Amino acid sequence: MSSGKITVVISQAPGKNPAKRALEENLAASLLMESGIELSIVPHLYDLGPDHTGRLFLESIQGDMVVLAWLFPRAAYWLLDRDGIGGTEGQSPLHPLAPKDEDEDEEPTVKAPGIGSAIGGPNRTIWCLDLRDHAGHQVYLEEIRRISAEVTLLRQARQAQKQANQPVAIITLGLPPQKAAPEFTPENLLEAPGRRWYPVIDYSRCTNCLECLDFCLFGVYGVDGLDRILVENQDSCKKGCPACSRVCPEQAIIFPDYKSPAIAGAPVGNISGLKIDLSKLFGGEDAMVVAAKERDRELVRDGREAVGQTVGIARRQANKPSGPKDDLDSLLDTLDSLDI
Numbered sequence: 001m002s003s004g005k006i007t008v009v010i011s012q013a014p015g016k017n018p019a020k021r022a023l024e025e026n027l028a029a030s031l032l033m034e035s036g037i038e039l040s041i042v043p044h045l046y047d048l049g050p051d052h053t054g055r056l057f058l059e060s061i062q063g064d065m066v067v068l069a070w071l072f073p074r075a076a077y078w079l080l081d082r083d084g085i086g087g088t089e090g091q092s093p094l095h096p097l098a099p100k101d102e103d104e105d106e107e108p109t110v111k112a113p114g115i116g117s118a119i120g121g122p123n124r125t126i127w128c129l130d131l132r133d134h135a136g137h138q139v140y141l142e143e144i145r146r147i148s149a150e151v152t153l154l155r156q157a158r159q160a161q162k163q164a165n166q167p168v169a170i171i172t173l174g175l176p177p178q179k180a181a182p183e184f185t186p187e188n189l190l191e192a193p194g195r196r197w198y199p200v201i202d203y204s205r206c207t208n209c210l211e212c213l214d215f216c217l218f219g220v221y222g223v224d225g226l227d228r229i230l231v232e233n234q235d236s237c238k239k240g241c242p243a244c245s246r247v248c249p250e251q252a253i254i255f256p257d258y259k260s261p262a263i264a265g266a267p268v269g270n271i272s273g274l275k276i277d278l279s280k281l282f283g284g285e286d287a288m289v290v291a292a293k294e295r296d297r298e299l300v301r302d303g304r305e306a307v308g309q310t311v312g313i314a315r316r317q318a319n320k321p322s323g324p325k326d327d328l329d330s331l332l333d334t335l336d337s338l339d340i
């Protein structure tokens with residue numbers, strides 16, 4: 001038996017782009033006609049501070065949910081996770097897992113696993129869909145219908161598992177009782193937040209090397225009680241600067257609103273598929289040089305001394321060539337500087 005509705009959240013694009021608003025509105029209008037769906041609209045996820053009603057609403061959702069945002073799914077998923085909105089990441093054919101690199105060995109590569117989410121979270125699935133992938137709303141509608149059918153099966157499986165684990169005398173009534181949600185009016189939910197800028201860590205990739213902690217001189221990073229890296233002071237990060245994402249050896253640091261897909265949370269395998277050394281083609285600089293310059297710029301703006309590459313430049317950098325991520329970033333930075 002299917003239990004309850006699935007929550008679908010549309011996260012609005014920042015700004016007032018008419019095409020983006022039209023897609024959001026068309027999708028919302030279609031979803032309102034669908035049965036089994038609880039629809040809500042919140043402002044841009046990345047901008048929601050801890051006290052924003054939209055964030056409190058998201059925190060109050062207990063069951064499976066679909067989040068449609070103008071963000072890469074990897075960025076949206078880890079953004080939610082860091083906000084304490086956890087669950088298993090749902091896979092969607094709209095954003096398949098990163099394809100295997102053609103040049104990769106057939107043998108599975110030995111890669112240190114990320115440290116994983118520390119927040120646990122309820123037994124539910126969160127699907128994040130990128131609204132930039134398709135111009136029309138129909139494809140999202142069909143995917144939400146597919147997910148809704150998948151959720152029905154998932155809930156049946158959970159129910160069966162729960163019944164198998166419980167004494168027969170206990171009567172189960174479907175999903176665990178949900179926390180009474182506070183009242184969320186559309187006006188409160190959609191109250192425009194200010195723009196924000198901070199790193200988001202993908203803990204499925206992060207190996208806790210702490211190089212970002214060494215590199216950032218602005219007190220953004222810290223560690224938890226188990227010495228695991230975390231973004232401790234989000235709002236101390238310098239707006240528009242993505243320097244530490246260039247330093248992270250695992251491409252685990254995401255700035256969801258940055259112009260380069262590599263830094264904004266594109267699937268890492270897709271970026272690795274870019275074989276041409278674009279940075280050299282366009283005369284770009286090594287990622288470490290770029291990162292040090294970006295950090296110096298912010299230090300000087302703060303009235304501090306520039307340090308160049310003398311402080312916190314990662315231990316791994318000595319013998320490691322810049323990866324494709326760096327190339328793509330360099331290309332975009334170079335194109336920006338050329339004003340093409």
Ligand code: SF4
Nearest residue numbers: 206207209210212248
């Ligand atoms: S540099 Fe990257 S991998 Fe290392 S602790 Fe920071 S986020 Fe994790």
Ligand code: SF4
Nearest residue numbers: 216220237238241244
């Ligand atoms: S972008 Fe700069 S200020 Fe922000 S966390 Fe990274 S190094 Fe620190």
